[in-house]
Amino acid sequence: MNRSRLFPTSVPISSPPRALSGWRARLASDPIPRLLREGTPSVLARVRRDLIDDSEAPSAREIAGYREVQSVLRKMEKDGSFAPRAPEKGMGSGKFALCLATVRALDRLADLGLRVEEEGGATHQLRKMADVILASQGSDGGIADLALAETPKARAKVVAIHFHGWAISALCRAGFESDPRVEKGFQLLLSLRQDDGGWAWRGVRTDSAARPSSHLVTGMVLRAFASSSQRCTSREARRAAELLATRFLQPDRYEDRKAPAFWEILTEPRFYTDALDALDTITSIGLGKENSGVRTAEAYLRSRQANDGLWYPGAPVKGESPTPRSGAKAAGKDKDVAEAIWLTLRVLVVLRRIN
Numbered sequence: 603m604n605r606s607r608l609f610p611t612s613v614p615i616s617s618p619p620r621a622l623s624g625w626r627a628r629l630a631s632d633p634i635p636r637l638l639r640e641g642t643p644s645v646l647a648r649v650r651r652d653l654i655d656d657s658e659a660p661s662a663r664e665i666a667g668y669r670e671v672q673s674v675l676r677k678m679e680k681d682g683s684f685a686p687r688a689p690e691k692g693m694g695s696g697k698f699a700l701c702l703a704t705v706r707a708l709d710r711l712a713d714l715g716l717r718v719e720e721e722g723g724a725t726h727q728l729r730k731m732a733d734v735i736l737a738s739q740g741s742d743g744g745i746a747d748l749a750l751a752e753t754p755k756a757r758a759k760v761v762a763i764h765f766h767g768w769a770i771s772a773l774c775r776a777g778f779e780s781d782p783r784v785e786k787g788f789q790l791l792l793s794l795r796q797d798d799g800g801w802a803w804r805g806v807r808t809d810s811a812a813r814p815s816s817h818l819v820t821g822m823v824l825r826a827f828a829s830s831s832q833r834c835t836s837r838e839a840r841r842a843a844e845l846l847a848t849r850f851l852q853p854d855r856y857e858d859r860k861a862p863a864f865w866e867i868l869t870e871p872r873f874y875t876d877a878l879d880a881l882d883t884i885t886s887i888g889l890g891k892e893n894s895g896v897r898t899a900e901a902y903l904r905s906r907q908a909n910d911g912l913w914y915p916g917a918p919v920k921g922e923s924p925t926p927r928s929g930a931k932a933a934g935k936d937k938d939v940a941e942a943i944w945l946t947l948r949v950l951v952v953l954r955r956i957n
Contacts, residue, residue, distance in 0.1 A: 625957035630904070633911035633946050641943055644670045644714045651715070652951050665715040666723035674711055675727055682730025694750045694758060697738070701747035702765060704734050709772040710871050713944070718777030728776050735769055736783045742793075743786035745769055752806050760805030763794055767801075767823030774829035788830070791823055792838060799841035807856045815842075816856045817849035818864075821875030821883060828886035835888060843884040847895025850877065851902065863917065868906070870915040870945040877902055878945075882952045891956060900956055903949055912942040913949045 626632050637649055647665055650656035665671060677684055684707040686699035693699065708731045711724070718725050738746035748765045749758035770787040778784050794804050800815025801823045802808050807816065820842055827839035854860045865877045872879045881899040889896050906913055 625954050628904075628957065629911075629953075630907050631911040633907075634950070636911060637943055637947060640939070641947075642670050642940075643668045645943060645947060647715050648713075648947060653947075653954060660715070661723075662715060662717045662719045663723040668714070671711065671714050671716060671724070674707060674714070675724060678707070678727060678731070682727070682732075682734040684731075692754060694754055697747040698750060698758070701735060701738070701745065701769075704731055705765070705769045705772050706871070706873075707731065708735065708776055709768070712772060712775035713871060716776065728778075732773055732776070732778050732781070735773065736781075736787075739783055739786065743788070743790035745787070750806070761790070762806075763791065763801055763803060764819040764822035767791055767819075767826045771825035771829040774826065779830055779832065788826065788833065791826060795838065795842075798845060799838070800845045801842070802856065803858070807858070814855045815845065816858065817846055817852070817854050817880070818856070818859050818875050820846050820849075821880045824883045824887070825879075828883040834886060839887045840889075843887040843889050844893070846880055847884050847889055847893050847899075850880065850895050850899045866902075867917050868913070868915050868945060870941045870948070872948075878949060878952065882948065885952060885955050896956065900953070903953070908942075912939070912946045914938065914942045915945050 626634065634649065634653065637645060641649065643660075644665065647660040647668075650659035679685065682704070683700050684703040686696075686703040690699035690702045690706075693702070708728070711728070711731075716724050716728060718728050736745065740746050744761040745766050746761065748761050748769060750760075750762040750765070751758045766787065770784060770791070773779070773781070773784050773787075791801070794801060795811070796802050796813065796815040797811050798815050800817070800820035802813060802816045803819055824839065824842055824846060827833045827836065827842070833839055851862050851865050853862050854864075859874060864874070865880075868876050868878050877899050881896065881903065884893075885896065891897055891900075903913070906918060908914055
């Protein structure tokens with residue numbers, strides 16, 4: 603699509619609306635003009651939808667035709683699944699890897715702006731993906747293909763509740779919240795809460811609800827509640843969000859990604875719980891600046907803005923603001939910058955919500 607058609611001629615790309623000047627004035631530098639210049643059509647659509655409240659932002663039907671979206675959909679198999687990559691293959695069984703790869707693809711398509719909308723756009727493909735993810739769902743609501751053991755080679759016995767939560771989140775974001783199978787998935791999440799209101803990896807890391815929750819697991823499970831219009835304001839979601847807010851930049855209670863430094867490894871697209879993902883989740887549930895954990899995480903994220911105005915994935919660069927790797931290609935074409943643009947967009951959505 604011709605990029606110039608994405609914006610009304612009365613709103614120049616170089617002059618973002620004044621309505622955003624308040625929260626943007628607190629940034630070290632304003633990256634929105636750069637997002638508008640260098641972003642893909644999917645980025646521009648989300649800027650219009652989530653940052654400038656454009657009522658004429660592209661619909662999911664229009665977004666389905668974007669090159670970036672089609673690039674993802676072309677990788678889909680006929681049954682709706684996605685072939686796993688090395689990271690997924692190294693974590694568990696072939697069924698686990700395939701299911702997780704499909705969850706990641708669905709979550710990414712939701713990032714790009716796809717949702718089930720009547721019968722248009724990519725609705726058919728999204729439904730096939732949902733069927734793949736939920737094909738192994740048991741009577742308790744658990745997605746059996748997402749079962750893991752303590753080690754990749756050991757026999758899996760229980761559903762990895764953190765990946766199950768991520769799957770339910772992706773399904774809600776793609777428009778399947780009203781599906782009865784998704785409701786069953788939520789019931790499993792609620793049944794496995796720890797006494798402190800969070801979640802831990804039951805059956806692998808602990809067998810007792812009395813043990814403390816894991817912020818890694820709680821953060822990934824809470825994605826499901828944050829993505830649900832019906833459950834994001836529930837008492838259970840609020841309690842878990844308040845608990846997670848006390849854990850920012852602290853070591854986990856369990857050995858999985860225990861070091862505090864794991865909070866600082868920002869991923870794009872998201873994977874495990876990190877400072878941005880957790881802040882996005884708990885603020886979607888309703889926590890704001892009155893919460894000290896929100897203020898801590900917000901200050902940390904602001905400190906990660908690079909000299910060029912963007913936020914870059916990975917761990918912080920010690921002693922200086924992060925910048926693209928040396929030898930980078932032209933801005934907007936280099937993979938580092940493309941990922942940074944998406945990460946920056948996610949950061950701005952959260953900062954706008956807080957402020």
